[in-house]
Amino acid sequence: MDGSSIGGAEPAVEVHNLVKRFKEVEAVKGIDLTVRAGETFGFLGPNGAGKSTTIKILCTLADATSGTAKVAGYDVARDRDAVRRSIGLVFQEPTLDSYLTADQNLRFHGELYGVDRHTAAARRKDVLEMVGLYDRKDHLVQTFSGGMRRRLEIARGLLHSPKVLFLDEPTIGLDPQTRASIWQYIGELHKTEEITVFVTTHYMDEAENCDRIAIIDQGRIVALDTPEKLKAGVGKDRVQISTADDTAAIAALKEKFSLDAKMVEGLVTISVPEGAAFIPQLFEKLGIAIKSVTVQRPTLDDVFLNFTGTSLRDAEQKGSNFNPRAAAFRR
Amino acid sequence: MAQASIASVVVPKGGLAHEARAALIVWSRELIRFRRDPTRVASSVVQPLLFLFVLGGGLSALVQAGTGGIDFKTFLFPGVLSMSVLFSAAFAGISMVWDREFGFLREMLVAPVSTAAILIGKCLGGASVATLQSVVVILLAGLVGVPYDPVMIVELLILLFIMSFMITALGLLLAGRVKQVQSAMPLVQMIITPLMFLSGALFPLSRLPAWLTIVTHINPMTYAVEPVRAVVFDRLTMPAEARAILDPGIWWGSFQVPVLMQVGLVILASLILLFAAVKLFNRTE
Numbered sequence: 001m002d003g004s005s006i007g008g009a010e011p012a013v014e015v016h017n018l019v020k021r022f023k024e025v026e027a028v029k030g031i032d033l034t035v036r037a038g039e040t041f042g043f044l045g046p047n048g049a050g051k052s053t054t055i056k057i058l059c060t061l062a063d064a065t066s067g068t069a070k071v072a073g074y075d076v077a078r079d080r081d082a083v084r085r086s087i088g089l090v091f092q093e094p095t096l097d098s099y100l101t102a103d104q105n106l107r108f109h110g111e112l113y114g115v116d117r118h119t120a121a122a123r124r125k126d127v128l129e130m131v132g133l134y135d136r137k138d139h140l141v142q143t144f145s146g147g148m149r150r151r152l153e154i155a156r157g158l159l160h161s162p163k164v165l166f167l168d169e170p171t172i173g174l175d176p177q178t179r180a181s182i183w184q185y186i187g188e189l190h191k192t193e194e195i196t197v198f199v200t201t202h203y204m205d206e207a208e209n210c211d212r213i214a215i216i217d218q219g220r221i222v223a224l225d226t227p228e229k230l231k232a233g234v235g236k237d238r239v240q241i242s243t244a245d246d247t248a249a250i251a252a253l254k255e256k257f258s259l260d261a262k263m264v265e266g267l268v269t270i271s272v273p274e275g276a277a278f279i280p281q282l283f284e285k286l287g288i289a290i291k292s293v294t295v296q297r298p299t300l301d302d303v304f305l306n307f308t309g310t311s312l313r314d315a316e317q318k319g320s321n322f323n324p325r326a327a328a329f330r331r
Numbered sequence: 332m333a334q335a336s337i338a339s340v341v342v343p344k345g346g347l348a349h350e351a352r353a354a355l356i357v358w359s360r361e362l363i364r365f366r367r368d369p370t371r372v373a374s375s376v377v378q379p380l381l382f383l384f385v386l387g388g389g390l391s392a393l394v395q396a397g398t399g400g401i402d403f404k405t406f407l408f409p410g411v412l413s414m415s416v417l418f419s420a421a422f423a424g425i426s427m428v429w430d431r432e433f434g435f436l437r438e439m440l441v442a443p444v445s446t447a448a449i450l451i452g453k454c455l456g457g458a459s460v461a462t463l464q465s466v467v468v469i470l471l472a473g474l475v476g477v478p479y480d481p482v483m484i485v486e487l488l489i490l491l492f493i494m495s496f497m498i499t500a501l502g503l504l505l506a507g508r509v510k511q512v513q514s515a516m517p518l519v520q521m522i523i524t525p526l527m528f529l530s531g532a533l534f535p536l537s538r539l540p541a542w543l544t545i546v547t548h549i550n551p552m553t554y555a556v557e558p559v560r561a562v563v564f565d566r567l568t569m570p571a572e573a574r575a576i577l578d579p580g581i582w583w584g585s586f587q588v589p590v591l592m593q594v595g596l597v598i599l600a601s602l603i604l605l606f607a608a609v610k611l612f613n614r615t616e
Contacts, residue, residue: 084443095434099364111356112442114349
């Protein structure tokens, strides 16, 4: 029983000035972060921002170039096996044996982690029930859909009662319904387990489910707080207009309102404190035909835009910070 | 919901017992996968049959004069037995390339156990599967004039197990270097075929040119095949001169390498290959 308790105020993850350099690129440029025991911590950023590299270091799958990292109180470089015993891992890529049944995959994992034999069977049943796969336990994994496989991987990651569960893009490539159900399982976890969840994602809407999030861009953490505080920090609404002449509209906004407009996802985008009150002035003074207007309360995407100067989707499409070595490393 | 009653498990600190459990489950996975794959079982039987009855049958008339009156198929029997384990053991080792491709290798390598435990489990699995397959060939002994001596069969199974352990370790070593699934099988063919031809499995090594004799002495398969042949020939009644032609033993100059020493050399080679494979897998992941 005591085996799963996390000593008092000890953080689940503690990172100091972590750097990872590949031959010619610095993928992680000195990050600091602390994840509290018991929280769901979101690690957000576009592909190639250094998310996967960081998570690999925390999971003892890669060595840091410099800096320190502790997981569940153990140093990842010096106490590798102790870290491995304390963490559960769900990778982006599948790591199941599809020629084994669901239950056999779990059994394999339990033996590999040396899970106590008396409780192992009960635990297998519990985790399979948690993800709704108990009735399929004797089916071969090759008959499972992508969503079922991901659920099974989550169940397997929980099998050895880890203190910290790492989920690297757990919903990537899944349909919206399955994505929602995965987040539901993650949310319910805290009811039954004393566990810290560290999750990376590049879906902003999913990050809303986290207690706190860190935004990473080009190897640096640019923001770290609760989603609410981050959004409140933006302090502005996002107004997006489509006009007859976007270039002229951007110039007019600068001239008449002294606002710096950006093209975001094909729309002229401005940030203003009171979006709704601003619209009438806009129609009155802009002098260019406006085809459509939307006003949005700040979202995490605005937070991202605010800190990095680009929207997440644009950052990914541009691929300017795509790092081929890190991409190869991800495999 | 009975949420409070959820089973919580404790993961113990490492130790030999834990390493053994890890090796054992990797071993049992190989057996489960073998059982689920009837084509692999069937195909592993066909090739030895072809060699024994088609090649052996075809050549026996041709070489009769040179074998001291012994059926060439009888000579070939221990060689075909060795061959049958050679290919399936090599395949078991190289299958790690597929484990990497489908991600399962990572599941194994991130566990809090040593890489050695995992690779030992894999070698035991490959050796078990290969030895099981060889039973089919052993059952054919009667057809080529080899008696069903229970002691001989036990000795054969032990020798074949050791041989296939070594070959699985070799396969693992190759799998540590090859990352492409497409190049895995051609590479196995390229390595295994010369090992087989230069091991004395298919013809006596006594009549090879001197430079090839050196190669056969470096080939660890030579020391794995010869004990198998010795065990079979010990049960046959044949003139001493026929035995001298067909089973001359292994000579380092004027020193005849004893059978037990050959077995020792095979075990040594297995450990060296295994050690090299562990080094390689520790580094690449």
